[in-house]
Amino acid sequence: MQTAPPQNNYLAGHAAGEGIETVYADDSLLVFNKPAGLLSVPGRGEDKQDCLSRRVQQHHPDALVVHRLDMATSGLMLMARGAEMQRALSRLFENREVHKRYVAVVDGLMHENQPAPQNPGEWALIDLPIAVDWPRRPLRIIDREHGKPSQTRWRSVGSGNAANSTRVELEPVTGRSHQLRVHLQALGHPILGDQLYAPAEVQARAPRLLLHAAMLAFSHPEKGRAMRFACEPGF
Known part of the structure; x- marks a missing residue:
């Protein structure tokens, strides 16, 4: 799968709104690099109306949300242009046809403390049911x-940048709310800076949640072309 080539209206490195980097744009869909600390969609209350979707819609009025990232998580977020494309992209997510990869820095030496494949580069599986x-x-x-x-x-x-930490890549098979954060906490390796699931001393080890949506890959619903976007974390 190859990284999507630039289009005529490719806007890499330009802003779709204050603090928002546009990674890709065409007539059907948009991909942005959401900064940590910004909501994906409006929340409840006047103080929670600023978000990525509203900033984008100031420049692309037809942009519609397909999926979300937690406010504290940075990285790649996909939006549809128009309701028909929103339905098509939503079906890809529902059918698990969107490949997502995250990067995180967790507390402790995860590769030493958890059962893992013997061969470097192979993946291990966390299989733990999640409830509200x-x-x-x-x-x-x-x-x-x-x-x-x-x-x-x-x-x-x-190793992570901090002492006694591990940099990991994560691929969610299912898409539960807070899944990555809850799974890592359950293994005894909460993400550094996690204000919801890490103990105070682990929260204090980073100025933000060290979780970043680093890769998205899927087949373009209209063009049929394999699309792959990558965005390195800032930590």
């Missing part, structure tokens, strides 16, 4: 009795 933690909504928990099936592939790609 109703008394503490919107948090999630591992619930083996009532949780929904949830799988994440992971592999170590070296």
